[in-house]
Amino acid sequence: MAILKTEAIILKTYKLSETSLILLLYTRDHGKLKVVAKGARDPKSKFKGCMELLSHVHIIYYEKKNRDLQLLSQASLISAQKNMIGDVERTTLGLAAAELLNKAVAGEEAFAKLFDLLGATLETLNTTRGFLEAVLWYFESHFIDLMGYKPTWDTCLSCGQSLGVDGGYFQAQSGGLLCSRCGSTGGGLVIQGETLEILYYLQRALLPETAQLHPTPGQKAEIRKMFDLYFRAHIEHLNRLNALDIYYRMHD
Numbered sequence: 001m002a003i004l005k006t007e008a009i010i011l012k013t014y015k016l017s018e019t020s021l022i023l024l025l026y027t028r029d030h031g032k033l034k035v036v037a038k039g040a041r042d043p044k045s046k047f048k049g050c051m052e053l054l055s056h057v058h059i060i061y062y063e064k065k066n067r068d069l070q071l072l073s074q075a076s077l078i079s080a081q082k083n084m085i086g087d088v089e090r091t092t093l094g095l096a097a098a099e100l101l102n103k104a105v106a107g108e109e110a111f112a113k114l115f116d117l118l119g120a121t122l123e124t125l126n127t128t129r130g131f132l133e134a135v136l137w138y139f140e141s142h143f144i145d146l147m148g149y150k151p152t153w154d155t156c157l158s159c160g161q162s163l164g165v166d167g168g169y170f171q172a173q174s175g176g177l178l179c180s181r182c183g184s185t186g187g188g189l190v191i192q193g194e195t196l197e198i199l200y201y202l203q204r205a206l207l208p209e210t211a212q213l214h215p216t217p218g219q220k221a222e223i224r225k226m227f228d229l230y231f232r233a234h235i236e237h238l239n240r241l242n243a244l245d246i247y248y249r250m251h252d
């Protein structure tokens with residue numbers, strides 16, 4: 001048995017018994033990890049205040065190889081995302097990012113850049129004001145890059161012409177867009193030129209700035225649909241993001 005230390009973000013929690021919790025964590029050094037926090041539901045627990053969903057914590061745990069569930073020994077807060085608590089908009093967007101990562105990533109492989117992207121996204125959702133859905137869009141577009149299935153955003157998949165003000169037709173399976181000429185026969189999801197500008201902006205913007213975007217309802221609909229089609233085409237068994245369904249019901 002080994003004693004290991006790492007940073008972790010709490011993706012999900014389950015009740016194990018009257019007193020204990022199971023936590024599904026994304027860790028900086030060991031990928032996805034499931035631990036049991038014994039006594040965590042007791043008000044006097046040593047884990048008190050560290051078990052909130054989406055919290056960023058330091059943990060120490062006992063690892064037994066070939067066991068699915070490890071034992072949490074200690075936890076201390078790095079960031080509690082306090083403004084998220086009781087704020088449905090911030091919480092559902094944060095949970096959507098956590099759910100996407102959970103469904104797309106398997107195993108214990110370390111991926112520090114992905115961990116940092118999730119951490120920064122949650123931190124921004126916790127602290128920024130404005131159009132917060134764009135913070136999730138930033139996460140989604142950078143997540144795609146890190147996972148290695150970045151679409152070709154700027155040129156036509158068929159003729160290679162630069163896409164711009166005319167927009168294009170998004171092809172989820174092939175990972176890119178057709179220009180307006182090729183798309184008129186090839187089909188795909190229509191993306192207006194101004195929507196493409198937002199997608200380009202998300203690639204280069206600083207994370208907290210993204211909440212200053214003011215997309216029109218049409219642009220919002222195109223971006224939501226584009227990410228949805230893309231994730232379904234490239235992540236097995238994704239189906240849909242439950243947290244995002246809740247968010248959409250409240251923010252159409």
Ligand SMILES: [Zn+2]
Pocket residue numbers: 156157158159160161178179180181182183
């Ligand atoms: Zn073309």
